[in-house]
Amino acid sequence: MATHRSRRLRKKLFVDEFQELGFELSFQYEEGQRDDAIDAFIKRFAAIVESNDLVYSGCDEYGLICLARRGSVSAEQRAMIEGWLKQQPELAGFTVSPLIDAWYPDQPVTPPAP
Template sequence: MATNRSRRLRKKLCVDEFQELGFELNLDLKEDLADEAIDAFLDAFLKQAMEANGLGYVGGDDYGLVCLQKRGSVSEEQRAAVEAWLKGRSELTSMTVSPLIDVWHPDMPINAKA
């Protein structure tokens, strides 16, 4: 595809100045957790870590993608806040928070302006 695109097309494709950033999560829950404890953890995660920071989560209880609830990019501060919240949880044996990535085109590098 041509790289000389109109502003409207760049916005529609979420590229260049319209690139949107997010991050991936890998969560390892303790094996002996009851279903109620897993549900309580996920409810707290969605309310306290996601909604409180204006973020949305797409995925399951072990892997997912975090992006902004509206158009735009997740900030490094929001990513750090989610990571800090997860580190304080006893339900997890381990977790991995990726660096910020392009949520629409994960193989593309991050723009300096994004």
């Protein structure tokens, strides 16, 4: 059954044309990594995230990145974070998810209107 909602309600619920996208991250650190090295990595990571108008919600092993204001993370911002992570010596590996609905992760991503 289709749900018909007013534009105002769709905006409040962040659905349909108001869907906001983000992406999930998980980190795997090099074996034997010291706590101070991980702390330094997290501080550098926070600086690069914030300087690109993004926010990270999570812990030092996994989390979600969203836009710091209303709206969606772009594919370019996602690729920039992924490229930066590839250069970090503290990481043995990491995963970056495709763009997902930041409010309702189980919902499919709605293609932008033409």
